[in-house]
Amino acid sequence: MQAFAALLDALLYTRSRNAKLRLIGDYLRATPDPDRGWALAALTGGLDLKAVQPKLIRTLIEDRVDPVLFRMSHDYVGDLAETVALLWPDPLTPETRPAPTLGEVVDRLRALSRVDAPKVVVELLDRLEPPGRYALLKLATGALRIGISARLAKTAFAQGFGVEVDAVEEVWHGLSPPYPELFEWVAGGAQPTAGDVATFRPFMLAHPLDELKLDLAEYAAEWKWDGIRIQLVHVAGQTRLFSRAGDDITGSFPDVAAAFSYPAVLDGELLVRGDVQGGEAASFNALQQRLGRKTPTGKAMADYPAFVRIYDVLFDGAEDLRAQPWTTRRARLEALMPRLDPARFDLSAVINAADFPALEAIRDGARDAAIEGLMLKRRNSPYVAGRRTGLWYKWKRDPLVADCVMMYAQRGHGKRSSFYSDYTFGCWTDDGQLSPVGKAYSGFTDAELAMLDKFVRANTVARFGPVREVAKTMVLEVAFDSIHRSTRHKSGVAMRFPRIARIRTDKPAAEADTVAALIKLIA
Known part of the structure; x- marks a missing residue:
């Protein structure tokens, strides 16, 4: 120990x-x-x-x-x-x-x-x-959080024993702690195999697109949908749904699992219908009503029907397609889609554009509640685990921003446990009151964290357990990917991925944004 x-x-x-x-x-x-x-x-x-x-x-x-x-x-x-x-x-x-x-x-x-x-x-x-x-x-x-991702720990195991991390990932979810098979393998024993079980295969990931230096003719463009990435696996009569981290979420979405009986391994985005009649994808805020429920109620499944927008095919039956180029896998995916239940599965469309300026205009014009931006996939790319330079890129929309007022602060965890690093912020209502609109704990430098921590300590006006209420004088420019209506928040809105973009010491709190202005940003 x-x-x-x-x-x-x-x-x-x-x-x-x-x-x-x-x-x-x-x-x-x-x-x-x-x-x-x-x-x-x-x-x-x-x-x-x-x-x-x-x-x-x-x-x-x-x-x-x-x-x-x-x-x-x-x-x-x-x-x-x-x-x-x-x-x-x-x-x-x-x-x-x-x-x-x-x-x-x-x-x-x-x-x-x-x-x-x-x-x-x-x-x-x-x-x-x-x-x-x-x-x-x-x-x-159950509070062990030390800033280590599962992928990093598996990589450390692979490097420490001289094996490929992809080989570890391939069988990881078919094994149980304390993983005797893994350690027997690296000691000279037989390599574990996935066999005839529904196991997780590592996702292919994308690099952020920083500069438009690609040849668009070599890449296919798709929407980057704002749900959760999942993998659908059906093997030997068994269906499993895995999250991006490899967690088995089958029990949380039995309606989707029950509808998938084709022998394949598919990559897609889990969404919910915003309008059951129209069938369009709802915002991530709607999907949150289903997340975290190990056993969803019948009402939750009826009110928020889940479906998967399919991106890629890794296995078609027993045939491993991951080494094939994206164009081949796309053709196979289009051929198998008619065998899937259209109420639960549809195909992520390819977007056609003459050049990057035209594609950028399409991206910027899409403020759909379930769209984060675009994906660019090299047409000859195999499906490989992790991020590989030059193959897939994510081109997110520019973030929305709002000037908000810090209202409450709380200490962080780990290295930040001595700093007030988690900030709740609000905007002005029509009657001149501040209403909380979000919480953020990232986006600032260590020097800015020290300055904000000092402000909280010097301007605390009330204490509620670990939470400190502060004087309403500090303006924070908050960046966020999108904003949606929410019945869970007093302000009626919820931000997606809020983070601190700037500390506005130059701006009076009275000039911060209003809740009404945020509502106008809703797609």
């Missing part, structure tokens, strides 16, 4: 991608089974324990230290696990038992009952030093 805690600590304070790859690779090579498999599962999001509620952790620490001291410390640090790890007192009678291994921690947390939880958590914390306590609490509460 100490080695895993040291790895987490190092990763939190390492910015370099290559350095992170080396840290993870060195750990995986030096650590025995099953600890390294559980660590790999934790780093890739495959170890979701959530065995302990934060309320229990607070109760345990307040039984051992002055509650006022704990609350003041938690307020300053901003992270429960870090605060408790540092404040937890050494046991009066030192334990002679060694620190638990990561495997022991996982086994005990997976078998934890509500009655046994206090005793087990106390025993484990007493056997650990502060770094180990921090790692334990993060695992136990």
Whole structure:
């Protein structure tokens, strides 16, 4: 457990991608089974324990230290696990038992009952030093977030053992933690294979298009739809839906899964119908009504019917088409579309334009609620995992912007746990009141973060738990991809991907934008 805690600590304070790859690779090579498999599962999001509620952790620490001291410390640090790890007192009678291994921690947390939880958590914390306590609490509460993507962790495994990351991705979702097959393979055993199971294949991704230096004749253009990218897999009578991260979301969209029975692996965008009669795609805000529901209700499926706009075909039956050029795969996709239920599946259209200026005009003129921009796909490109230069590009619309007033702030997580880095901002209503329209925690530099944190501390007017209300004087220029009506927000609008574009110290708060002006931006 100490080695895993040291790895987490190092990763939190390492910015370099290559350095992170080396840290993870060195750990995986030096650590025995099953600890390294559980660590790999934790780093890739495959170890979701959530065995302990934060309320229990607070109760345990307040039984051992002055509650006022704990609350003041938690307020300053901003992270429960870090605060408790540092404040937890050494046991009066030192334990002679060694620190638990990561495997022991996982086994005990997976078998934890509500009655046994206090005793087990106390025993484990007493056997650990502060770094180990921090790692334990993060695992136990399901809050392990250290800025490591699943792809990066898999890449570290591949580089650490000298195998291809694409070969790892190919079989990853057919394996379970602590992944004994993977480690047997890199030790000289047989390579795992996907076999006759519905497994996830890594998506092909696109680079942002920064300059118009491409030959448009060599590329096909499609709309970039604003839903969630999914992979449809039907093998041996079994259907699975996978998200971009490789998560199995079949249970969340049983209506789509039930309609897909053609033996193939397809790449597409999951959307919902905005108007059931007209059949057009609704905004991402409508899709959110279906996301995150492990078992959707009949009403949710009826009110927000899901469908998939198909982009590509990876397998047609048992035939692997990924090495074929895009033109060949497109022809095969067009040929198989009539075999799919048109109520649940349609084809992403190819956009024809004479040149880039004409294509740019088409892109800029499309403010459809479900369109983010354009995709450019090289006509001779194979379907390869990850981002490959020169093959696919995403050409997003220029963002919308609005001047908003900071209303509330909250501390961040990890390296930002000591900074007020999450900002809720608002715009003016017709009666002269500020109404929240969004929340952002990105887009600013470290220097700007320090300045904003100082402003929050100096201008706090009220406290609501971890949230600070601030004086309404700081104007933030907020960039966002689109805006939609929302019944979940008091202002009646919801921004898509808001981020701080500029800090407008030059602008009085009274001159910030109005909610009415935002409503006019709705497609």
